[in-house]
Amino acid sequence: MMKKAVLILIIIIGAVTGIYKYAYYKAQKPPVDNPKDYVRQPGKPGEKVLVCIGDSITHGTVSVSYVDILRKNLSSRNIDIVNAGINGETAWNVLKRVDDIIACKPDYITILIGTNDANGTFSEVVYERQIKDQGLPQRPNKEWFRNNLTQLCEVLKKRTKAKIALLSIPVIGEEVNHGAFKTAQEFSEIIRETASKEELTYLPLNEVMTDLLIKSGHKPKLSYSPEDYIMFKSIARNYFLGQSFDKVSQIHGYYFLTDNLHLNGRGANVVALLIEAFISQQP
Numbered sequence: 564m565m566k567k568a569v570l571i572l573i574i575i576i577g578a579v580t581g582i583y584k585y586a587y588y589k590a591q592k593p594p595v596d597n598p599k600d601y602v603r604q605p606g607k608p609g610e611k612v613l614v615c616i617g618d619s620i621t622h623g624t625v626s627v628s629y630v631d632i633l634r635k636n637l638s639s640r641n642i643d644i645v646n647a648g649i650n651g652e653t654a655w656n657v658l659k660r661v662d663d664i665i666a667c668k669p670d671y672i673t674i675l676i677g678t679n680d681a682n683g684t685f686s687e688v689v690y691e692r693q694i695k696d697q698g699l700p701q702r703p704n705k706e707w708f709r710n711n712l713t714q715l716c717e718v719l720k721k722r723t724k725a726k727i728a729l730l731s732i733p734v735i736g737e738e739v740n741h742g743a744f745k746t747a748q749e750f751s752e753i754i755r756e757t758a759s760k761e762e763l764t765y766l767p768l769n770e771v772m773t774d775l776l777i778k779s780g781h782k783p784k785l786s787y788s789p790e791d792y793i794m795f796k797s798i799a800r801n802y803f804l805g806q807s808f809d810k811v812s813q814i815h816g817y818y819f820l821t822d823n824l825h826l827n828g829r830g831a832n833v834v835a836l837l838i839e840a841f842i843s844q845q846p
Contacts, residue, residue: 592624594621594622594623594624594628594630594646594648595646596643596644596645596646597645597646597647598614598645598647598660598663598664598666598667599663601643601645601667602663602666602667605643605667606643607643609641610641610642610643611640611641611642611643611670611671612642612643612645612667612668612669612670612671613633613637613642613643613644613645613669613670613671613672613673613842614644614645614647614664614667614669614671614672614673614725615629615630615633615644615645615646615647615648615673615675615838616647616648616657616664616672616673616674616675616676617647617648617652617657617674617675617676618648618649618650618651618652618653618675618676618678618679619648619649619650619651619652619824619825620648620675620678620733620824620825620826620834621646621647621648621675622646622648622649622650623646623648624650625650625794625797625798625801625825626808626821626825626826626827626830626831627808627809627821627826627827627828627830627831628831629826629831629832629834629835629838630644630646630648632831632832632834632835633835633838633839636835636839637839637842640842642671642842645667645669647663647664647667648675651679651693651696651697652676652679652697653676653677653679653680653683653693653697653699653703653708653711654676654677654680654708654711654712654715655699655700655707655711656697656699657674657676657711657715658711658714658715658718661715661718661719664719665718665719665722665723668723669723669725670724670725670726671725671726671727671728671841671842671845672719672723672725672726672727672728673727673728673729673730673766673838673841674712674715674716674727674728674729674730675730675732675768675834676712676715676732677708677712677731677732677750677751677753677754678732678733678735678747678824679693679697679703680703680707680708680750681703681708681732681735681743681746681747681749681750682735682743682746682789682824683699683702683703684702684703684704684705684746684750685735685742685743685746685789686743686789688789689789690702690703705749705750705753708750708753709753709756709757712729712753712754712757713757713760713761716729716757716761716763717761720761720763726764726841726845727763727764728758728763728764728765728766728838728841729754729755729757729758729763729764729765729766730754730766730767730768730834730837730838731750731751731752731754731755731765731766731767731768731769731770732747732750732751732754732768732769733747733768733769733772733819733820733824733826733830733834734747734769734772734773734776734819734820735747735787735823735824736783736786736787736820736823737776737781737782737783737817737818737819737820737823738783738786738787739773739776739777741786741787743787743823744787747769748769748773751767751768751769751770755767764841766837766838766840766841767837768833768834768837771833771837772819772830772833775819775833776818776819779818781818783815783816783817783818783820784815784816784817785815785816785817785823787823788823793815793822793823794822794823794824794825796822797811797815797821797822797825800814808821808825808826808827808828809827809828811827812827819833
């Protein structure tokens with residue numbers, strides 16, 4: 564009887580592990596209209612090109628896609644949108660693939676990067692995962708992020724004619740007094756300073772989200788913890804149970820997020836509206 568119970572337990576654990584791994588694999592699928600695909604099959608002549616640079620928040624397979632919202636809202640503006648988001652990346656990773664972005668010949672560029680830099684600074688568990696998955700040469704820190712972001716901006720300014728906007732990063736967790744939340748604010752300040760130094764447009768995503776979150780009076784059910792693997796639970800709920808990310812967000816008790824990092828529809832719409840306003844201000 565004992566051997567049978569152990570065997571059943573092993574089978575259950577194996578099945579659950581397999582489900583999580585399969586869902587994670589599915590989530591790594593490149594975004595629609597990624598830079599390499601776009602260069603192979605560019606848009607119609609005369610169309611403007613907007614490249615949205617980022618990590619998983621831009622990639623849009625593990626949260627509501629603000630890029631998809633932009634495509635819908637800007638559909639009448641004669642603008643091709645290229646999704647240059649890749650799950651898990653830091654500013655260093657983006658800098659390594661900047662040639663693919665430049666090859667799109669963008670007219671507009673938005674940069675939403677830094678969540679993984681901030682998270683890796685705050686959490687040893689996250690950092691160890693980043694070393695394995697992203698091949699980082701060192702542990703993220705504020706100055707390394709500032710240097711990589713500055714280099715990225717300088718390369719894009721030099722090698723493209725694009726109008727460039729930097730967004731501060733979304734909130735990390737929704738407890739305003741939590742260390743992770745404050746870390747996101749600190750990295751957002753670096754982004755604001757970099758935009759000012761490089762004379763680029765700054766879009767205050769973190770500030771807007773923080774203000775709206777405080778005004779809402781919302782209190783999340785879950786506290787930030789990198790050890791609870793809530794992201795993988797969210798992915799499994801979406802890919803295997805068919806629950807929308809808004810439903811996952813509701814279950815987890817968030818206002819803007821699904822899993823302490825990624826965006827629900829409300830959060831994604833805040834990003835989209837800021838970028839739309841930036842595009843509308845350009846000639």
